[in-house]
Amino acid sequence: MRAFIGMGLLGSNFVRALIRKGEQVNVWNRTAAKATALEADGAKAFANVADAVKGADIIHITLKDDASVNDVLNLAAPGFAPGVVIIDHTTTSAEGAIQRTQAWKEKGYTYLHAPVFMGPPNALESTGYMLVSGDQTVIGKLTPTLSAMTGKLINLGAEEGKAAGMKLMGNCFLVTFTAGLADTLTLAKALNIPVSDIAALFDLWNPGAMLPARLKRMTAGTYDKPSWELSMARKDTQLFLDSAAKGGTQLAIVPAIAAEMDRWIAKGHGNDDWTVIGKDSIS
Template identity: 65%
Template sequence: MKAYLGTGLLGANFVKAMLRRGEEVQVWNRTASKAQALEADGAKAFESPSEAVKGADIIHLTLKDDATVNEVLAAASTGFSPAAVIIDHTTTSVAGAIERTAFWKDKGFCYLHAPVFMGPPNALEGSGSMLVSGDQAVIAQLGPELEKMTGKLINFGPEEGKAAGIKLVGNLFLISLTAGLADALGLAKALGIDATDVASLFGSWNPGAGVPARFDKIRAGDFSKPSWELDMARKDAGLMMEAAEKSGVNLTVLPAVVSQMDNWIAKGHGADDWSVIAKDNL
């Protein structure tokens, strides 16, 4: 039998998927109505985390942050079955994941941090990606349980907390991507281009397909063979900034990028590939 603590959009769909597989699931959520709503799907809701985990061999979590995870696990621990397994899907700090792994191991319980790149539809369908790292024997033992929940289980090796770090790196990219799309829409607005035309562009041209090659070029650290010179990229960025300013459109990402471009041009890198702006982060 399983318990699930934290039944927001993601957790609720994980629970629904478990129930569809015929599993028995006890649930708790700080907003009780969200847990109670899952009783229509076959879950059993409880008013406290300690009640929800009673009799559970595996306890899943999807909560807000480190402090919430620590608080809820402390409250739930009085109901833990001997040798209960805790699987935490919360996006947390690296230090928090490491500390909890050691803390609960010392108390005789297995804690595995398994953050996800999955939205609610993925949780329901068992698609998307789940990340793990740490004790490989534990991961091998829990692998079959986790593989039922995700389309891809990615193991980053024996380093505790590494999965937490990778999750943060990925989320940073997603945040930057969304902010970049917001800037693209802002520039389109400034130029009098409808958003549907921008959607048509990305429907035909997928810049994301070039991410692996671009990333490899940056990692290699050789910017002397440009596919797009920094001077030329800066010229284009200037046209974008000028159009936005004339129309009173505020851009979020581009001004920061332009500042870095100017910094590297001042250092004499104008003829290098424009990705030289990433050099200091290698």
């Protein structure tokens, strides 16, 4: 039997998927209604988290952050069966994942951090990506269980906390990508370009396809053979800002990018490839 702690959108769909595969699942959530709602799907809801985990071989967690994971696990601990496995899908700090792995091991339990690049539909359909790192013996034993929950289980090796770090890195990219897209839409609005035209452009020209080559160029460490000079990129960046202002709006993240470009130009890199602005991140 499994227990699942944290019945948000992701956790709830993980539970539904497990039940569809014939698993018996106990559930608990701070807001009890979210747990009891899953009884219609076949889960068994509990008001007390320690009662929810009693008899469970594996306990899954999908909570908010390090503090909530620590608090809820401490509350649940009186109900732990000897040798129970705790699998935490929460996005947390790498330090927190490392600390919990050691702390629960010292108490006789297995804790594995397994964050995901999965939305609620992925959790329900067992698609998307799940990350793990750390004790390879533990991961080897749990691979069949975890692989059944996701489209791709990515084992990042023996380093504790690496899965947490890689998850944060991925989310950082998603946040900045979305913020950049928001600025793109804001600029389009200022220029009276409809969203349908933007979508049509990206159907024909996919800038996402440039990511591997851009990453390779940025991390190569050489910037003296530019494909786009930093000074020219800065000129275009000013056009973004000016056009948005004339359209009566303001960009959110481009001003910070412009300031970073100015910093590198002041250091004498105006004629280098514009990817030089990422130099400090790799050195």
